[in-house]
Amino acid sequence: MEAADTPRLRLDRARLEANAARLRARAAALGVAFRPHFKTAKSVEVARLSHGGAPGPATVSTMKEAEALAASEAAADILLAATAIPARLPRAEALARAHGTRLLLVVDSPEMARQLDEAATAAHEVLVEVDCGEHRAGVPPEGALAVARAIHGARRLRLAGVMTHGGHSYATDDPARLAAVAEEERAAAVAAAEAIRGAGMPAPVVSVGSTPTLLHARHLEGVTEVRAGVSLFWDLAQMSRGLCGWEELALSVVSTVIGHNRAAGALILDAGALALSKDVTANAFAPETAYGRLADAETGAALPLHVTIVHQEHGTVPVPDPSWFGRLPVGSRVRVYPNHACLTAAGGYGAYDVVDGAGRPAGRWARVDGWH
C-alpha cells in the first residue's frame, strides 16, 4: 500500500469494530433494536461488521445502497430514510422480487403517499416521517395522522409506523441539551405513533435516531429502533461535540506532501476539495479544524497542522515554523482526519484501504457512491 497512489481512504477495522460494539451495546441498554445508517460507510462489509458479522437491519439514503446491501445479503430489512418518490418504485419492487428484501419507505405528505400509490405495482411498507425539531423533512406531529390516513387508505401502501431524525442535536455540544433533543425526538415519534394507533391504524415501527441522541437519550420508552451511522467511523465534527475521542476515529485520508510553499509557509497536499469535501461542520465548535487535521502517516498521532485552504486537488497546510519542512519532506505522507466523514468519504475514492489494529493492510472494501 506504501507505493499506491494517493489520496486514499484508510479505514481502521479495529476501531470500526469497537465503535460498532459500543453502538450495539448502547441500543441494547436502551432496549431498542439497532438499525445502523450506511449513508456514511456505503459499504456492505461495514454493514455486516456493524452487526458483529451477521446480517441485520439497515438504514440507507439511496436506492443504490439498498440494492448493494440486498444483493450481498448484508441486509434483508432496509429503511430508505430519504423521502420516497415514484421514480424509485421500479427499483424498490425489483429489489423485493430479486431478494425478498423488506424495504421501508418514508413519506411526509398525503400528496406523496397518493403519488406513490398511483405508481406502485406491488405492496410497499411506508413510514410517516415526523419533524421533531430539525425542521428539514417531516410533518409536525399534529399532521402525522393525515399522512398516516393517506398511506393506510392507499391500495398498495401498508402503514408501518413512524420515523423521525433529531438532526438538531448537531446544534449543541451540551450533554444536557443533547438529552433534551433526544427526548424531543422520542416524544415526537411516540406521540405520532400513539395518535395513529388511537385512530385505529397500525404503527408497529417507531424509529428514531441521530448519533448524538442515541448516545445521550435517558430512555427510549415507546421506541422500537434507533438509527445512527457516522458513529461507526467518527470524525472531527463529532469529536468537536464531545461525542468521541481522537483514538476512536476510524477513517482518515492518506495524502502525499506534493510541495513546500516556503514563501507562504505551507505544505501542499494532494488532498483538496474533492478528497476532503468543503464541509466545515466541525468548525462551529472547533474552528481550528478547518478542512481536517493532519496526523503522522504511520502512528496516527495528531499533528498541530490543519488543511486551511482547499482547491479541487490541492490542500494547503500552514506550518507554525520551517522545521516542519524537514519533518514532512516533499514526497512524504500524512493522514488527514476529516472534518465530516460522510462527505469526505463520498469524494470518489471508490473503496477503503482497510487496515487491522496494527496498521497492516487487511483488504479493500468497495464503496457504493452516488444514486444511479
Place this chain on the structure above:
Amino acid sequence: MEAADTPRLRLDRARLEANAARLRARAAALGVAFRPHFKTAKSVEVARLSHGGAPGPATVSTMKEAEALAASEAAADILLAATAIPARLPRAEALARAHGTRLLLVVDSPEMARQLDEAATAAHEVLVEVDCGEHRAGVPPEGALAVARAIHGARRLRLAGVMTHGGHSYATDDPARLAAVAEEERAAAVAAAEAIRGAGMPAPVVSVGSTPTLLHARHLEGVTEVRAGVSLFWDLAQMSRGLCGWEELALSVVSTVIGHNRAAGALILDAGALALSKDVTANAFAPETAYGRLADAETGAALPLHVTIVHQEHGTVPVPDPSWFGRLPVGSRVRVYPNHACLTAAGGYGAYDVVDGAGRPAGRWARVDGWH
C-alpha cells in the same frame, strides 16, 4: 428521462458547443493553442467536443482522467496539472506503452524531480510549475531555474518548459484587475521560460490559464498554450464574476420536490450536500446564490429561489410566499443551477443526461470520477 430517478446531471449540448467554440476562438485570437482542462467535465465526449469533434490537447487533474482520454483516443497529448508523485509513474508509463500518449508532468521542487527520476523506468516530459501570484503550488519565478536544472540533469526526465495557473483571478470581478492578473500569469511564465532558455536549457512549452485570465488577457506574447475548463460548462461562481450569462450555463441538477415544509416556509429537494457539494464560491460576489439557484425544469427559466441549507440528501429552499407550494407541488421537478460546477458534477452522478438545444434527450455520457 421524465420517469428517471433524481438527482441527475443535465448537460445542454448546444450550450456546451457554443461555450467551446467561444474558447477556441478566444485562444486563436490570442495566437496560442487551446488545451482544455477536464477536471470539471471528466468526460471523453466533452473532450472531443471541446475541439469541435476531433482529438486535441488536454489538461487533466488525475491519472484516471488521463487514462480515459488516452484509451478513448480523445487525446494523445495530455498535461497532468497536479504535481506528479512517484506513485503515479507506473500508470504514466503504462499509458505511454499502451497508447503512445504524450503525458506532460508538473513539478515545483528539485526534491520531487529527483524522486520522480529515481522511480522512473522510462522517459517523462516534465514542466516546471511557477507560482504567478496564487500562492498555492508552484515555485516563485526566481526559483524556476533550480527546478529546471533538477529536471534537465535527471536521467529519465526531459525538461519540456513551464506552466502556471493564475487562480488568484477568482478573487476579483473587476475586468481591469482580471487583465492585470492575466498579465501576471503571462509574465511569470514567460520570465521563467526565458531564464531557463538563457541558462541553455529547453523550454518549448509555456502554458498558462484560468477561465478569467483567458477571457481577459490583453495579449499572450511568449505563451504557447492556454488552459481553461469550467468555461465549457459555466456556473454561478463564474456568472457572479461577470464571466458568463445565465443563458450560457450548460450544467444543471434535475431534482424532485420531495416535500413542503409549510411551517418553515420551504420546499425540500432531493438535491443536498452530495448532489450540489458544499461549495459556496459564488457567494463572495453573489451571496444570494447559497448552494444553487432554481429554474423551471422544462424551460430553464430562472426562479427567485435558492437552496440555502444542505444536508447529505436534502436541500432546503425557502419560498417568498405560499403560492410557491402550488407552483412547485410535491413530486414536481426543478433544475438547480450549481454554485460551482466542478464540485457539483463530482458528486457521484456517474454520468450526464445530455440534451439537445430543444431539451430533447441526446444520450448519456459517463464521467471519470475519483483517482483510482
